[in-house]
Amino acid sequence: MANVETMTINMGPQHPSTHGVLQLVLELDGETVVKATPHVGFLHRGIEKLSEHRTYHQILPLTDRLDYLAPMHNNLGYVLAVEKLLGLTDAIPERAQVVRVLLAELTRIKSHLVWLACHALDIGAMTVFIYCFREREHVMDMYEKISGARMTSNYFRVGGLSADLPVGIEQEMRDFVNDMPKHIETYEGLLTGNIIWQKRIKDVGVISAEDAIDLGVTGPCLRSSGVDWDLRRDQPYSGYENYDFKVIVDDGCDTWARYHARLNEMRESCKIVHQALDKLKPGPILADAPKVCLPPKQDVVNSIEGLIHQFKIITEGFKPEEGEIYVGVENPKGEVGFYINSDGSACPKRMKIRSASFVNLQALPKMCEGSLIADVVAVIGTLDIVLGEIDR
Amino acid sequence: MTEMLSLSNNMPLFLGMMLLKLVVVFVVVILIVAYATWCERKIIGHMQTRLGPMRTGWHGLLQPIADGVKLFFKEDIIPAKANVIPFLLAPMMILVPAFITIAVVPFGPDVTIAGLAVPQQITDLNIGILYVLAFAGLGVYGIVLAGWSSNSKYSLLGGVRATAQMISYELAAGLTIIAVFMLSETLSLREIVAIQSGPLWGSIPFLPNWYVFTQPLAFCLFIITGLAEINRTPFDMPEAESELVSGFCTEYSSMKYALFFMAEYANMVVIAAIAATLFLGGWYGPLPSSLGFANILMKIFAIMFFCIWLRATLPRVRYDQLMRMGWKVLIPLALINVAVTAIVVVLT
Secondary structure, three states, X not given: OOOOOOEEEEEOOOOOOOOOOOEEEEEEEOOEEEEEEEEOOOOOOOHHHHHOOOOHHHHHHHHHOOOOOOHHHHHHXXXXXXXXXXXXXXXXXXXXXXXXXXXXXXXXXXXXXXXXXXXXXXXXXXXXXXXXXXXXXXXXXXXXXXXXXXOOOOOEEOOEEOOOOOOOHHHHHHHHHHHHHHHHHHHHHHHOOOHHHHHHHOOOOOOOHHHHHHOOOOOHHHHOOOOOOOHHHHOOOOOHHHOOOOOOOOOOOOHHHHHHHHHHHHHHHHHHHHHHHHHOOOXXXXXXXXXXXXXXXXXXXXXHHHHHHHHHHXXXXXXXXXXXXXXXXXXXXXXXXXXXXXXXXXXXXXXXXXXXXXXXXXXXXXXXXOOEHHHHHHHHHHHOOOXXXXXX | OOOEOOOOOOHHHHHHHHHHHHHHHHHHHHHHHHHHHHHHHHHHHHHOOOOOOOOOOHHHOOHHHHHHHHHHOOOOOOOOOOOHHHHHHHHHHHHHHHHHHHHHOOOEEEEEEOOEEEEEOOOOOOOHHHHHHXXXXXXXXXXHHHHHHOOOHHHHXXXXXXXXXXXXXXXXXXXXXXXXXXXXXXOOHHHHHHHHOOEEOOOXXXXXXXXXXXXXXXXXXXHHHHHHHOOOOOXXXXXXXXXXXXXXXXXXXXXXXXXXXXXXXXHHHHHHHHHHHHHOOOOOOOOOHHXXXXXXXXXXXXXXXXXXXXXXXXXXXXXXXXXXHHHHHHHHHHHHHHXXXXXXXXXX
16 A cells, blocks of 8 residues: 555634634545644734733733633733742732632633533533533632633732732632532543543543653643643742642553543642632732832822822833843643743833643644544643634 | 235225325324424433523424524525535435334234224335335435535545444344344234233233343344444444534535434434334333333333433544444344344244
8 A cells, every 4th residue: 555545634723623713734544644734823813912012011911812711820920920020029918929829720720621621522522511611600700700800800910919809709719619529520420430431532642751841742731741840839939839739740641641630630729729718818919019010099099109100000101121031830731931021111022922732732743643533633622722822 | 803904905995094194103203303303402401401492482392493494594505516416315315214214113003993904004014124224224325425425525524434334333233133033033013013012921920021121132232233323422423523523414504404404313213113113012011002102102202312311421432443343342242142042042
């Protein structure tokens, strides 16, 4: 069989299981994938370029639109980068730090719920999809109470938070993370023991530790290839070093390992949320940096300094010193990093976003070439890509 | 024993009854098909903590009609590169065999009209089950033609999958039914039901003599192969929407799509009816035989509920795993079942 005729097929950008507008050009020999080429860019909005003409505060809402399944994490990565650029990192009040961790972990649960829902739906188990979205809805409701928006939260601020937590939300969070392990059991009850599910994901999308590192894969995908690397523990930020949690590492390298890793990460996130809720004490939510943080409303109307600061920040923003900075955070999907190059003006000279999905997508051809077309769908699901983050 | 009504002994009555039976069965099947879609959405909805359709009529009862009207008024698109004649024929080729198959299913005991016995069955073929297998096999041509004539790659893949799936599962389905023939010694569905009436092995009073008790393995295999033949979850390969968009019917719209949709449910009714007749005593039991129609409908609905339940529960099998299971598990099991049945039949 020297001369095998292959068929080229466009999977996407309009396809039910490419999670948005990803286009995969597949070369098929029967049902076997000979070559897979991802084409990206259908959702490009030029967020990096737009940032060059906005003040640092104005960039924040754009970051919500990156990984729209985990907006708080993008907010966090960005504000951490700007705070580091300003030298404000140590000035963030305790309450703001704890709330950031709290919401980051709730966001992780929320993002992983969408991953499980879509992954299961792609493989045909549609009930899990609805169950996951039912739980996600609780997090969305909390999001709405906290930030006013269900998806584009825009809640963190350079120097702290935009507002304090609403009354009674702690109990709601506590109830949610108390119930969550039971819900995870429900999902496992439908999937883990199911022989069809096992056969569909075991030994599918295998990627070795070396390949994963070479391709820059991060997050649960890297850890499920046996690499013990988690920025929350290895380069702690926002006080993650004060929390007791396990980094889930699995050396299965396949979709089955990634499935378990993410489920266990959700359980660990529940633990972190519990600890954060215990640590939550009343206190200020913004750093004492009047040139950077917007003053509270009563200061604006009652004092001349407040009025001036507010006017200056709104009209021209703050000006960090010249320099460049890179900060990476552990997004649910992997490392999300913000590189900011400042020329001393109120807008960044250049901002580059290292998005986890974009880099992880590189591993897709390696993971699905030689397997069947049905496995491509499983691999897209297990990589947990979000097109908003890939195309920026 | 009253004489059977036939063309020779009372032609007007025979033709009248035939017409009546055709109309009744057709209307009932169409109604079941329409409301199977509603039931499926309702049942899966409630299993998934949703309500399903609620807006069209009381609890969405008018939903099938709304769907029909909507599809009827949709633009009928024929792709520019499609091979038009097979493209138009395909939806009919898949729907017609499904309806034709119902003709041999008995819905109740014979009734006596004008001193002649009239079977509650459109026609009692003495090779009834071969007829069923033949038309079940014919249905796949609709899928293959649809996949090929659409001239779309996704449709083609769906068509190819359907062919491979049918070939392997038809064989297993045929083999499972053979075990039933060996016990019944007839191919007529009417007589198979008659044999299944009465207590189990003529001696156990509380169990009916259904083949599901004497041939449990064959029943399980038949349900599995049946699901594969009608492309239901977990074997919905040819239209696996997350892989092949809509598989063979990707390029179809309007009423042609509606025909595929109806055929899917009509096939489900057929498989349920055949399974009920062969293994669950058909119209016999648990209600008295005068309510034979209710009996068999009850069994059909039970099997259809099972299919719907599976769809809410199971993920989709992968194509190669499906083939492997067909050839390496189901066919050997069916052969073993035939062999064991043969030995038992010879010994007793």
